[in-house]
Amino acid sequence: MSYDNLSGRTAVVTGAASGIGAAVALRLAGSGARVALLARRADRLETVVAKIRANGGRALAVTADVTDDASVQAAADAVHTAYGTVDLVVNNAGVMLPHPIDDGRLDEWQRMIDTNVTGVLRVLRAFTADLVEAAAQGRTADLVNVSSVGAHGVFPTYAVYGATKAAVTHLSQLLRTEFGPRDVRVTNVEPGLTETELADHIGSAELREQLGGMFEGMGSLAAEDIADLVGYVTSRPRHVNLRQVVVLPTRQV
Secondary structure (H helix, E strand, O other): OOOHHHOOOEEEEEOOOOHHHHHHHHHHHHOOOEEEEEEOOHHHHHHHHHHHHHOOOEEEEEEOOOOOHHHHHHHHHHHHHHHOOOOEEEEOOOOOOOOOHHHOOHHHHHHHHHHHHHHHHHHHHHHHHHHHHHHHOOOOEEEEEEOOHHHOOOOOOOHHHHHHHHHHHHHHHHHHHHHHHHOEEEEEEEEOOEOOHHHHHOOOHHHHHHHHHHHHHHOOEOHHHHHHHHHHHHOOOOOOOOOEEEEOOOOOO
16 A cells, blocks of 8 residues: 655654564655664664665665664754654654563663653654644644553553553653644554564563463564554644554454
8 A cells, every 4th residue: 555645754763673663664665755764773774774775765774772862863963964854753662571570670671761761752852843843834744652552451571561651652642732733743553462573572481482372362463564554644634633543463352
């Protein structure tokens, strides 16, 4: 499916080296947008960018760490130099590190908060002026935050991860009160079970096996399914904001 009215738009996608982020970048570029791909793994970014360019799209690889203020600002500067004002931002970078709460894994809690919550805010700070300016010029402007059904689901050992995603979901709702009156759309996307590299972050073999059992029992979405959804919501007419979208495998309840 193509989204012709993304032509001429300029997008930033975080966590774009693999999984949902890479799929979103490919989808947006395939629909005519110029896409800046942000992630820590430069080699993986270049692979995705090469694929986009081979398909006739326009893309820029920008090595960036959303947990680092200076890195995000440097990335924003690079994007502005190459592409100018951004009108579509997809906050996708995230990490999932489940453990029982009584393990007391402060290091992992901090990593999830720094990436999943503060990382979203760093990217938002870097590109808020762009989105507001684009909307003021009469262009379509979108902020898409990728949260999770873990924001409101109850999953043992996923307490801190779920809390970070709940923060993203509520942040998205609150941002609409500030951005909506200025014609900047905010969409919060909550995927269910999706085939990505997040499962590879899990250090416990037992927890990986549990998650694998959920995938086996309920099936899963592909990263491309989420990308297709992002392409859809950002291609709606400027006055239409799909603010909250929960997307699940059919068997997941």
